[in-house]
Amino acid sequence: MTLQIIHVGLGGWGGDWARRVVATNKDVETTAWVEIDASALEAARDRLNLPADRCFTSLDEALKTVRAQAVLITASLPGHVPSARTALLADKHVLMEKPFAPTVAEARELVELAEQRGRILMISQNYRFQPAARAAAAAVAAQQIGRLGTINLDFRRYDNIAPIAEHRHYHIWEPLLADMSIHHFDLMRLIIGQEPVQVSCKTWNAPWSNYDEPAEGAMTITFDGGAVVNYRGSWVSTAPQTNWAGEWSIEGEKGELVWTSRGEKPEYAAIRLRGEEELTPIVLPELTALDRSGSLAAFVEAVNTNSVPETTGRDNLKTLALMFAAIESAKTGQPVNVA
Secondary structure, three states: OOEEEEEEOOOHHHHHHHHHHHOOOOOEEEEEEEOOOHHHHHHHHHHHOOOHHHEEOOHHHHHHHOOOOEEEEOOOHHHHHHHHHHHHHOOOEEEEOOOOOOOHHHHHHHHHHHHHHOOOEEEOOHHHOOHHHHHHHHHHHOOOOOOEEEEEEEEEOEOOOOOOOOOHHHHOOOOOOOOOHHHHHHHHHHHHOOOEEEEEEEEEOOOOOOOOOOOEEEEEEEEOOOOEEEEEEEOEOOOOOOOOOOEEEEEEOOEEEEEEOOOOOOOEEEEEEOOOOOOEEOOOOOOOOOHHHHHHHHHHHHHHHOOOOOOEHHHHHHHHHHHHHHHHHHHHOOOEEOO
C-alpha cells in the first residue's frame, strides 16, 4: 500500500532526501512539501520541479490541505521537535533525521506523545542499513568471537578546504559529536549488543581547522556488558581517510572481528580467531534497500504492518543520551554517566 507523506525541510540535505531517497521509493507518494524559509522553498521548487499548489511554509497549512498518513522531517535540528509535535498531534506517523531533539527531555516528550497517540516515531539511523554492519552485528550476536573486550574505532576525514564563509558545516553546533559521531554511537549499540553506561570525552580543534567548534575528539565508552570502546574521530585529519562508518577492530575472547562500510573502501567484515594469522572474510548479506533508502523502507513497512521499527524514538533515546553525555564530558573534562 502506498504511503502518503508530507516532507518537511527542503534545505540541502532535505532536498537530497527528496531527490535521491523519497522519489526512488515506489511505495511512497509525497502529497506536500514544507519549508519555513520562503526563499529556500522557492529554490527547492525550482530545483526539484515541485508543484506550487502543494508547497507550503507551514506544516499546519499542509496538514489542512492534503491527505497524508505520515510526515518525514529532514529540517535542521531546531525544527525537529516543533514539526514532530505538530505531526503527532495530527495523528501522523513520523520519520525524522537524527539527532531528533536538542535535549533528551524534549526527545522523551516526543516519544511519550507518539505512544499516547498510538503513532510510530522512527529515527533514521541510516548507517545500520549496510551489509557489513549487519554482518558484524550478527557475528557478535552469534558469539563468533566470544565475549567482547576492547573495541577500537577510528573515523577520519579531511573536510577543511572549502571557503570558510560559505561552508555551513564549519559553523554548526558540535560538528563531530552531534553531526557525525551520533552515527557511530548508534552503530556501537547495534554491533556490540550492549548499552553505554559511562563516557569520558575530550574534543579539540587542530591549529589548521576551519571549524568554529571542535572538529576532533577521542573518548572511552564503557558498556553494561563489559565492552569498552576507544573512539577517535576527526573532520580535519591528514591521515588516510576512513569509510563513513569508520574502521572497527573488535576484540573478543576467541579472536578479532574487523569491519568497515559506507565509503570509498569496499564493504568488508572479517574474523581472525586467536592463533590464526589470516583474516577470514564474512559473507555479507544482500539488503534490498541501503542507507537512507533502508530507513525509509523500514518506516513504510512498519506503518503498513503496524509493527515496531528497529530504530524507534524510544530505542534511539539511548543513542541520543550517549551523544549528550559525550558533549557534557568534553565540556566538563569529567567522565559522565549515560542517563
